[in-house]
Amino acid sequence: MIGDPVLRLSEVGKGFHGTTVLDGVSLDVPQGQFVALVGPSGAGKSTLLRLVNGMHLPDSGTVRTLGENPASCSRSRLRALRARVGFVFQQFGLVGRLSALENVLMGSLATLRLPRYGVMSYPRALRIRAVEHLDRVGLADRRFQRCDTLSGGQQQRVAVARTLLQSPELILADEPVASLDPAASVLVLETLKRISAEDGISVVCSLHQIELALATADRVVALRGGRLVLDEPAAGLTAERLREIYDTAGARDG
Amino acid sequence: MVSTTPATHAPAAADPGPLRPPWSARALIAAGLLVAAVAVTWLTFWWIGLSPASLAAGLDDTARLLRRMWPPDLPGAGDVAWMIAETLLIAVAGTGLAALVSVPLAFTAARDHRGPRWLRPAARVVVVLTRAVPTLAFAILFVRIFGLGPLAGALAVAVHSVGMIAKLLTDAVEEADPVPAEAARACGAGEVQVAVSTVLPRVFPALTGIVLYRLDINIRASAVLGVVGAGGIGVALQTALGSLNYHRAAGIICVIVVLVLLLELLSVAVRHRTVRHRRVRHSRAGRSAGDTTGTPALPAGRAPHDVGWDRGRVLRVAGAVATGVVFLVSLWSLNPDPGRLSGAWPNLRAVLTGMWPPAFSGDLLMAVLESLLMALGAAAAGAACGLVLALLTAVNTTPWRPLSAVVRVLLVVVRGIPDLVYALLFVAALGLGPFAGFLALWISSTALAAKFFADSLEQLDPLPHEALTSVGARRWQAFAAGIWPQFVPSFTGNGLFVADLALRESVVLGIAGAGGVGYLMQESIATLRYDTTAAIVIAIAVVVYAIETLARVARRHLL
Numbered sequence: 001m002i003g004d005p006v007l008r009l010s011e012v013g014k015g016f017h018g019t020t021v022l023d024g025v026s027l028d029v030p031q032g033q034f035v036a037l038v039g040p041s042g043a044g045k046s047t048l049l050r051l052v053n054g055m056h057l058p059d060s061g062t063v064r065t066l067g068e069n070p071a072s073c074s075r076s077r078l079r080a081l082r083a084r085v086g087f088v089f090q091q092f093g094l095v096g097r098l099s100a101l102e103n104v105l106m107g108s109l110a111t112l113r114l115p116r117y118g119v120m121s122y123p124r125a126l127r128i129r130a131v132e133h134l135d136r137v138g139l140a141d142r143r144f145q146r147c148d149t150l151s152g153g154q155q156q157r158v159a160v161a162r163t164l165l166q167s168p169e170l171i172l173a174d175e176p177v178a179s180l181d182p183a184a185s186v187l188v189l190e191t192l193k194r195i196s197a198e199d200g201i202s203v204v205c206s207l208h209q210i211e212l213a214l215a216t217a218d219r220v221v222a223l224r225g226g227r228l229v230l231d232e233p234a235a236g237l238t239a240e241r242l243r244e245i246y247d248t249a250g251a252r253d254g
Numbered sequence: 255m256v257s258t259t260p261a262t263h264a265p266a267a268a269d270p271g272p273l274r275p276p277w278s279a280r281a282l283i284a285a286g287l288l289v290a291a292v293a294v295t296w297l298t299f300w301w302i303g304l305s306p307a308s309l310a311a312g313l314d315d316t317a318r319l320l321r322r323m324w325p326p327d328l329p330g331a332g333d334v335a336w337m338i339a340e341t342l343l344i345a346v347a348g349t350g351l352a353a354l355v356s357v358p359l360a361f362t363a364a365r366d367h368r369g370p371r372w373l374r375p376a377a378r379v380v381v382v383l384t385r386a387v388p389t390l391a392f393a394i395l396f397v398r399i400f401g402l403g404p405l406a407g408a409l410a411v412a413v414h415s416v417g418m419i420a421k422l423l424t425d426a427v428e429e430a431d432p433v434p435a436e437a438a439r440a441c442g443a444g445e446v447q448v449a450v451s452t453v454l455p456r457v458f459p460a461l462t463g464i465v466l467y468r469l470d471i472n473i474r475a476s477a478v479l480g481v482v483g484a485g486g487i488g489v490a491l492q493t494a495l496g497s498l499n500y501h502r503a504a505g506i507i508c509v510i511v512v513l514v515l516l517l518e519l520l521s522v523a524v525r526h527r528t529v530r531h532r533r534v535r536h537s538r539a540g541r542s543a544g545d546t547t548g549t550p551a552l553p554a555g556r557a558p559h560d561v562g563w564d565r566g567r568v569l570r571v572a573g574a575v576a577t578g579v580v581f582l583v584s585l586w587s588l589n590p591d592p593g594r595l596s597g598a599w600p601n602l603r604a605v606l607t608g609m610w611p612p613a614f615s616g617d618l619l620m621a622v623l624e625s626l627l628m629a630l631g632a633a634a635a636g637a638a639c640g641l642v643l644a645l646l647t648a649v650n651t652t653p654w655r656p657l658s659a660v661v662r663v664l665l666v667v668v669r670g671i672p673d674l675v676y677a678l679l680f681v682a683a684l685g686l687g688p689f690a691g692f693l694a695l696w697i698s699s700t701a702l703a704a705k706f707f708a709d710s711l712e713q714l715d716p717l718p719h720e721a722l723t724s725v726g727a728r729r730w731q732a733f734a735a736g737i738w739p740q741f742v743p744s745f746t747g748n749g750l751f752v753a754d755l756a757l758r759e760s761v762v763l764g765i766a767g768a769g770g771v772g773y774l775m776q777e778s779i780a781t782l783r784y785d786t787t788a789a790i791v792i793a794i795a796v797v798v799y800a801i802e803t804l805a806r807v808a809r810r811h812l813l
């Protein structure tokens with residue numbers, strides 16, 4: 001089902017302290033698509049993802065996320081927008097001392113008014129939903145285990161479950177498998193892919209392993225030196241070609 | 255019905271399984287501590303008659319006193335220099351003596367001690383007892399034995415420091431790798447030889463660090479020893495307050511604050527330097543690790559039996575000699591002539607024989623209870639206020655950076671003033687009693703807690719907070735879910751540590767008339783009732799040790 005784009009970047013530029021990090025990046029992501037964002041470290045992948053949910057604001061060009069412009073949102077509108085966009089971090093962003101269930105429950109904070117501390121401070125209905133999401137990532141039986149005693153792959157799946165509790169319309173994942181071993185990487189990406197397919201959620205996932213990107217994504221977008229150098233369906237791409245384009249793009253830059 | 259068995263992969267929609275986390279010992283301990291803190295605070299407020307009205311009146315009286323102290327009247331530069339010098343010399347002499355005694359004591363108290371069986375527990379008792387009884391309590395006793403002046407002060411500093419230095423050094427000795435000691439024993443070395451040639455060199459850096467740290471604490475402590483006549487700048491403060499010369503008292507307090515602030519700057523600088531030094535050494539070690547075969551073991555031209563007077567060795571020896579000279583000068587400045595020391599002997603015998611049997615009484619236990627309540631109530635209230643201040647100062651929680659800098663500076667100044675000085679001021683403003691002591695401890699606990707809390711807040715993992723911001727959580731929600739749970743262990747640990755420190759202070763605040771057992775202690779010595787003194791010392795040691803143990807156990811179970 002393809003409708004209005006979930007995400008639209010037009011000629012976006014962004015720099016820090018005078019250095020240009022992103023330069024004229026345009027990108028449309030339709031609903032339900034799994035986009036792999038590849039590129040070497042320092043290419044600007046994290047910066048791009050952070051522009052999408054308003055953690056950074058663009059210097060030039062416009063970002064439209066789920067029909068909103070993060071740059072012109074009020075604080076509460078921005079919060080509401082972020083609640084609709086899931087974000088998965090390389091280092092998980094879990095509170096290690098707390099149980100998996102409580103970490104998942106935190107995904108619902110935007111729908112609640114008061115600060116919460118402890119599993120029992122969340123409504124029963126949310127606890128039931130949180131357990132369901134833990135079940136979807138295969139960790140329902142670990143619900144009361146402290147997160148710092150879970151393996152890296154399990155922690156990342158808890159983080160995915162936390163994102164699911166937001167009922168996101170778009171999931172951004174910033175190198176979600178960069179700190180995981182190969183088997184756990186495949187499991188986490190398959191989980192993301194399955195959820196994307198089942199719920200029709202768009203996913204933009206930055207990766208630096210070309211093979212994983214080709215195996216998982218519908219579409220591959222490559223960044224290099226802050227510029228978009230490739231944007232093609234994954235189906236027609238081979239790893240060799242992707243590497244080749246990488247290199248020629250690098251040669252043109254240099 | 256909530257069951258405690260873990261859910262399986264049964265269809266989650268039908269039966270979600272348990273939704274209530276099982277009770278954990280950790281949660282129970284945390285809840286217990288919270289309830290205890292609230293109860294103790296409430297009990298303390300009731301005991302000292304704290305109410306909004308009494309607090310407002312107290313602030314009023316304090317403001318009036320501060321107006322009477324303005325402008326501060328500084329003593330002449332020569333006097334100031336002499337008072338500061340005497341304070342520093344007391345601290346140096348006391349710390350040095352303590353270090354000398356601590357080394358054998360620590361080796362005796364360490365786990366792998368090989369001497370007579372009874373020696374190790376005896377050493378442990380000495381360590382616990384000297385650490386539990388505050389410097390000022392020893393100072394009162396030693397002024398009676400050795401007479402007024404810095405000798406009593408330095409000995410008090412020394413005896414109390416022995417406990418801490420020996421304890422930390424014991425830990426270092428126990429952590430040292432046992433294999434070299436085994437090797438030396440296998441060569442037929444005696445136990446003292448083993449300690450001196452294999453363990454001491456390895457714990458020496460730790461010892462230096464501990465002694466410097468303790469010297470810092472002791473300089474602050476020496477600044478108030480004069481209140482009981484044990485020398486240093488506190489003598490002038492006591493004289494000024496006694497003669498109601500508040501302008502002069504304010505001047506002396508200013509000198510103390512400046513001294514402590516300079517010390518703070520110095521210790522920060524030293525810490526920075528040692529950290530950098532260590533980094534440089536590490537990177538050098540890393541670089542040279544690969545090419546050991548290429549570099550000769552000895553620099554060219556040095557004979558194998560020549561130790562080599564290179565720059566590092568010259569500096570080290572010069573430093574050691576300078577340290578020794580300063581220590582000897584400090585000892586000499588105490589004026590320990592043989593006549594005076596032998597004159598103290600009968601006093602010492604009278605005190606020691608008079609101490610047996612210790613005379614406990616209801617009054618005494620009530621006074622100890624008052625000290626305990628003052629300390630715990632002040633620590634709890636201080637932890638609450640300190641938490642607010644810490645949230646304002648820590649870089650990751652402050653709402654506004656410039657505010658953070660202002661509060662930080664203010665806290666350093668507030669911490670620079672010793673507790674006893676606050677107590678003296680509040681007694682002068684509000685009259686005798688535990689209310690003054692409580693306020694003094696509250697202020698110092700607040701400043702101390704704020705520093706500890708801010709430091710540990712800044713060390714937390716920032717990512718959960720960021721993740722929750724990206725979830726769309728409000729500021730307070732992101733704090734409560736992302737920062738607070740990480741902070742709980744250090745909040746509890748540091749809170750208990752503040753309570754521990756407040757307790758040690760509260761047992762001596764009575765010297766200023768600010769409530770608690772300190773007053774009884776001073777009085778019992780003045781009236782030669784040493785059996786009461788002994789009972790008080792024992793009671794203090796027991797209470798301090800009990801609180802310290804409780805804090806340690808709680809910390810271990812919470813982490």
Ligand SMILES: Nc1ncnc2c1ncn2[C@@H]1O[C@H](COP(=O)(O)OP(=O)(O)O)[C@@H](O)[C@H]1O
Pocket residue numbers: 016017021039040041042043044045046047048
């Ligand atoms: N907050 C920031 N402040 C300054 N420079 C930044 C910041 N975030 C990223 N950069 C710089 O932007 C460039 C791209 O970073 P990033 O988007 O993290 O790349 P990637 O995620 O592809 O590795 C890097 O050179 C990095 O140093």
Ligand SMILES: [Mg+2]
Pocket residue numbers: 045046047174175
């Ligand atoms: Mg990155």
